Amino acid sequence: MKAVLPGSLPGSGSDAGKPVVFGDAAEPEPGDGELVVAVEAYSVNRGETFQLDGRLDRRRPGWRPGKDVAGKVVRAAADGSGPPAGIRVVAHPPAYGWAERVAVPTGNVAELPDSVDAVTAAALPLAGITALRLLRVAGPIAGRRVLLTGASGGVGHYVTELAASSGAMVTVVSATAGRGARLLELGAAKLTTSVADAQGPFDIVLESVGGASLPAALARLAPGGLLVWFGQASRTPVTLDFFDFFKGPSRARIEHFDYTVSDTSYGEDLATLVRLVARGRLHPEIDSVRDWSRTDEVITDLRGRRVRGNAVLTVG
Known part of the structure; x- marks a missing residue:
């Protein structure tokens, strides 16, 4: 073949x-x-x-x-x-x-x-399953302030629509406004082209860029907030000064995410995604x-x- x-x-x-x-x-x-x-x-x-x-x-x-x-x-x-x-x-x-x-x-x-x-x-499959499982890790998101970096890729579009439809206030970071425009149509509350311009604090940060993006996003967490690190699209290593972290928001947490760890059987999540698409709730x-x-x-x-x-x- x-x-x-x-x-x-x-x-x-x-x-x-x-x-x-x-x-x-x-x-x-x-x-x-x-x-x-x-x-x-x-x-x-x-x-x-x-x-x-x-x-x-x-x-x-x-x-x-x-x-x-x-x-x-x-x-x-x-x-x-x-x-x-x-x-x-x-x-x-x-x-x-x-x-x-x-x-x-x-x-x-x-x-x-x-x-x-x-x-x-x-x-x-990969982008949709990642988005579903990422939001499960984030926990209840209705009414919460969410920052999503690297948002203009496949995962970012799914996360934005799913989170916004669940009641989250989502701020998305895209390299250019043009690449991120569709995210506003899918329910994002705000679009920015730089983490530095994101107006926090945020209850949840979903970080997928790495490099300088992660510490900048971490600084915008609210007390007790959660940063979930699920990618390194920039291919640039992260340097994190823990003295800055300790001086930052109290009780903040960092969690690494890998969509394959919790469950390596994907049929149920695929069926969920198909059902949402068929009902016009996921695009x-x-x-x-x-x-x-x-x-x-x-x-x-x-x-x-x-x-x-x-x-x-x-x-x-």
């Missing part, structure tokens, strides 16, 4: 500078509790671009990217779990999804109603839809921060 394969790492090999190449891959062989999905669409996440350029480990020999897919089940799980062949699904495999077919654990799929198309569904922000032959272009645009929300590729 055809698949998108990792290119050479920057500065090496004949494909140097190409993030991905097209090639042939073996047909997926599903294990226990796995089904096979014929992929109709997939989305690209920034974390996958970091893996492709070597800034995150490629975890195993033969690794191929692909964690967010939508399509149709073409081979049901042998143990009878999960949907049967012919059912449309959204899925979150651990990898290998940028291909014509992919094996997925049955606990990581959710059925799609006719009202949710494959392109919309493909934008849901995936899809900035770009292209044929999968243009995956390398999308990766380049993501690296250059030229994608607002999600980018989706269609297969076949």
